[in-house]
Amino acid sequence: MQRDPQDFDRVLSSMCTVPHPAARDAAMRFLSDNPGDPATYPVIAELEDDVVAMLGDIVGLDDPHGYVASGGTESNIQAVRAARNLADTDSPNVVAPESAHFSFPKAAEVLGVELRTVPTDADHRADLDAVAAAVDADTAMVVGVAGTTEFGRVDPVPALADLARDADALLHVDAAWGGFYLPFTPHEWSFAHADVDTMTVDPHKVGRAPVPAGGLLARDSRVLDALAVATPYLETRSQATLNGTRSGAGVAGAHAAIDAQWPTEYEDTYERQQANADWLAAELDARGYRVTDPVLPLVAADIPTREFDALRDRDWRISTTAAGETRFVLMPHVTRDTLARFLDDLDTVRD
Ligand code: 0PR
Numbered sequence: 001m002q003r004d005p006q007d008f009d010r011v012l013s014s015m016c017t018v019p020h021p022a023a024r025d026a027a028m029r030f031l032s033d034n035p036g037d038p039a040t041y042p043v044i045a046e047l048e049d050d051v052v053a054m055l056g057d058i059v060g061l062d063d064p065h066g067y068v069a070s071g072g073t074e075s076n077i078q079a080v081r082a083a084r085n086l087a088d089t090d091s092p093n094v095v096a097p098e099s100a101h102f103s104f105p106k107a108a109e110v111l112g113v114e115l116r117t118v119p120t121d122a123d124h125r126a127d128l129d130a131v132a133a134a135v136d137a138d139t140a141m142v143v144g145v146a147g148t149t150e151f152g153r154v155d156p157v158p159a160l161a162d163l164a165r166d167a168d169a170l171l172h173v174d175a176a177w178g179g180f181y182l183p184f185t186p187h188e189w190s191f192a193h194a195d196v197d198t199m200t201v202d203p204h205k206v207g208r209a210p211v212p213a214g215g216l217l218a219r220d221s222r223v224l225d226a227l228a229v230a231t232p233y234l235e236t237r238s239q240a241t242l243n244g245t246r247s248g249a250g251v252a253g254a255h256a257a258i259d260a261q262w263p264t265e266y267e268d269t270y271e272r273q274q275a276n277a278d279w280l281a282a283e284l285d286a287r288g289y290r291v292t293d294p295v296l297p298l299v300a301a302d303i304p305t306r307e308f309d310a311l312r313d314r315d316w317r318i319s320t321t322a323a324g325e326t327r328f329v330l331m332p333h334v335t336r337d338t339l340a341r342f343l344d345d346l347d348t349v350r351d
Contacts, residue, residue, distance in 0.1 A: 008333045012342065013319035015149075015177055017331040019253065020208040026256035027210045033248030035068065039235030044248040047255045051203070054258045055215045058183055059175065059199055060192025065224045067241055068203075068251045069214035072176030073103040074242050075200035078216050078227060079172045080107040080141060081242075082198065085226040086170070087140035095134045096143035097126035097155060101174060104143065113140065124148065124292070126155040132163055139169040146189035147178015150321040152298030154178065154187045161194040170197040170223075176214070177329075180206035181296050183263065184270040191219060198223055203254035206269070208261065208332055213250035273297035273330040280328060280339050287350070297330030303346075310349035316342060 008018050019027070030044055038045030048068050056064030069075045084092045093114040096104050100117070108115035116139075118130035126144060135142065142164040144155035157173055164171035175182060175189060179201030182189050191199065199217045203209035218224060228238040261269070277294035284301045285291045292300040303311075303326040311318060318326050328334075 009338060010315050011317040011331075012328050012334060012338075013317050014331065015205045015329060016211065017205070017208060018333045019210040020257045020260055022260045023209050023253040023257035027249035027253035030248030030252035033252075034245050035248055035251050036239060036241060036244050036246045037234055037236070041248065044251055048251045051215075051251060051254050051258065052217070054255075054262060055201055055203075055217055058258075058262060059179060059201055059217060060190040061217060061219060064217045065219075065221045066215060066217035067224075068246070068254055069216050069241070070212040070243055070246070070250070071204060071214040072101065072174065072200050072202050073106065073214075075176070075202075075214050075216035076101065076103040076172075076174060077107040077110065078242055079170075079198040079200065080104070080113060081111055082218070082223045082226045083141035083170045083172070084111055084113050086222065087138075089138045089140070091138050092140035093136070093138050094141045094143060095131055095139055095169075097131070097145065099124060099126070099145055099148040099150065099153065099155075100143050101145070101149050101176070120153075124151040124153045126160060128156060128159050128163070131160065135163055135167045135169065137167070139164075139167045141170045141172050142167070144171065144173050146173050146175040146182055146187070147296050147298075149177065150327060151292055151300055152178070152294060152296035154182070154189050154295060157189050157196065158194040161196060164197075165195055171195065172198045172200070174200045176200045176202040177205050178296055179215075180266055181270045181273070184267045185296070187295075191217075203257055204250070206332065207254065207257055207266075209254040209257040210249060212247050213254040215254075269332050270297070273332065273334065276334065276336055276339060277328075277330045279336065280330075280343075283343055287346070292325065294330075299328040299330070300325040301328075302326075304351075307346065307350050311342075311345060314345050314349070316345065
């Protein structure tokens with residue numbers, strides 16, 4: 001069955017997008033190569049090393065360690081796993097703002113780590129006092145989010161890094177969604193801005209790589225060592241990934257997507273989508289909706305349930321935050337024309 005790329009036209013809530021054409025072609029060529037077995041599939045293994053180096057450029061890390069994961073969930077689980085394995089305690093905890101993605105509760109459950117979720121401030125960013133109060137001698141990791149799933153907020157990463165350092169804990173930054181927009185903003189979010197230890201940054205979101213292509217990066221090789229298990233019957237002796245067999249399509253697709261777009265095309269996409277977000281926010285504000293100011297290309301607005309349901313009935317793919325605001329994720333496929341058509345429909349259905 002052929003999927004029509006135009007199907008993305010009305011998708012305003014997803015973090016998936018239309019893959020870059022070069023990435024689609026590259027993915028097709030490596031559909032069955034397994035980067036999990038580099039001695040048998042050396043070409044895809046080399047491409048993966050390149051992708052890690054390219055991701056290092058994007059997130060300000062000179063000598064990056066890491067791999068292409070299946071997505072943000074795997075990277076977050078693995079970051080927690082590494083922190084737990086490196087921590088000098090029998091009862092490790094992870095401190096994360098309540099804005100952190102639901103992959104952290106999964107990680108905590110699977111790994112037997114206590115997750116301490118702390119409130120965010122009035123602007124939906126990690127509250128530093130609340131983080132400081134939750135951190136103790138058993139804290140293995142502090143989490144900051146650079147581009148939150150619900151509001152596109154960027155946590156105060158340098159201050160979180162200081163709190164983590166004081167507690168001898170690792171600082172993990174989840175830039176799964178924001179990582180390909182943030183390099184073109186003044187936000188302080190990256191390895192270059194603070195003592196960040198690990199980061200999640202997903203080519204299969206804003207990077208326009210095909211799914212599955214996530215990214216886990218670490219400053220120190222000890223993080224990858226803490227994840228490695230012995231692989232007795234492979235030519236290579238150990239494996240640090242969570243998955244065994246992995247998709248060569250994800251790796252090759254990420255390589256082609258980043259090669260084609262970094263940095264110029266990604267910067268153009270950011271500029272266009274930030275302008276679209278600002279425009280949409282102003283249009284909604286002018287209609288009397290309460291709008292959360294978009295610090296990245298993600299708009300949240302208080303649209304009443306009846307109007308939300310009527311728009312869903314008109315086939316708009318929109319979703320709400322836990323508190324009920326409608327979210328608009330300005331992924332690369334979302335155009336000004338689409339947003340104008342959305343507003344026309346909103347004007348038709350609103351009270
Ligand atoms: N970290 C952050 C900040 C995220 O926003 C997400 C996903 C993840 C981690 C997990 O990434 P993976 O889903 O790649 O494991 N955020 C979106 C969400 O859960 C993902 C999404 C994607 C939702 C496509 C809908 C959709 O159609 O809401």
